[in-house]
Amino acid sequence: MLPNFSRENHPFRMKAKIIITPKKAVLDPQGKTVQTALEHMGYTGVTGVHIGKYIEIDLAPGTDKAAATKAINDAAHKLLSNPVIEDYRLEIE
Amino acid sequence: MNFSVLQFPASNCDQDAVHAVRHLGHSARLVWHKDAALGDADCVIVPGGFSYGDYLRCGAIARFSPVMQTVKQFADNGGLVLGICNGFQVLTESHLLPGALIRNRDLQFHCENIFLKTATNDSPFTSKIPAGKILRVPIAHGEGCYFADEETLAKLKANNQILWQYCDKDGNLTDSANPNGALLNIAGICNENRNVAGLMPHPERACEPLLGSDEGKWIFESIFAALKNKTVAAAA
DSSP states (O other), X not given: OOOOOOTTTOXXXXXXXXXXXXXXXXXXXXXXXXXXXXXXXXXXXOOOOOOXXXXXXXXXXXXXXXXXXXXXXXXXXXXXXXXXXXXXEEEEO | OEEEEEEOTTBOSHHHXXXXXXXXXXXXXXXXXXXXXXXXXXXXXXXXXOGGGGOSSTTTTGGGSHHHXXXXXXXXXXXXXXXXXXHHHHHHHTTSSSSEEEOOTTOOOEEEEEEEEEOOSOSTTTTTSOTTOEEEEEEEESSXXXXXXXXXXXXXXXXXXXXXXXXXXXXXXXXXXXSSOXXXXXXXXXXXXXXXXXXXXXGGGSSBGGGTBOTTHHHHHHHHHHHHHHHHHHHO
16 A cells, blocks of 8 residues: 555655734734633633734645744744734744 | 826725826826836825735735835835825835734724824825814724834824824814724824825725715825925926
């Protein structure tokens, strides 16, 4: 049987994960609304909810991790996030 | 005067802007986002709508279109650029204007008439607005809450870059007159050089009495006057 090299199962599959969150000083009405809803539902101990974005980028097998980190940081700064209102965290695996 | 009105996929106030400029006696043409040339333009309007479906963030993708590279050069050379609604968002994403526009504080899309106070007549976009005149113009946006950090706000104030603020009908800058939670009730600003401006309200939808208000025309009249002065100065 041939090995399954589909996108999900590729042995050298690399993924960049970018998590974007609103900066602390920026009003986050979605987060506030969800927090209120959680409280109404009876969930206690919630002190804050912040709603952001999650972006996954598939990278070609064998991509150099250091180069990819540099390129994606650049892209995250220019396009994927807006540094005026958002922070981001990048993970490559 | 010649106006170039940009057209992105899902722009929807482009025709309104062209109509308003022509109605007020000047010429306007549409420029497709893939064109890198603006033609013979005295002023560029970045119109309202939902450019590129508002994907990722409003205005984020439009920033990288070929036409915006030309608009940036045009602005750097002192050309007048006005961004309306989505156009304002495009200009902040393009770093032609400081700050950002975020989701309205009540999460609602607001489509209504509001009142605008002109904070300064010292700009090509406000010079002809009669002193003390409160403009009644429509807004139509879900993400029009102006945000900038404290340092940027201080700079905007120090340089007189705040052009318009939401107010009540008597001109008071109240919280209840603020439709989206914008900091300092900011509805529109200009850059430090005062040749690029953006605002969330739609003056182009309020240029003739038939549409319920013709008070948006004062913004266009200001631009016409500024362009005329510029032409006179260049010829002298």
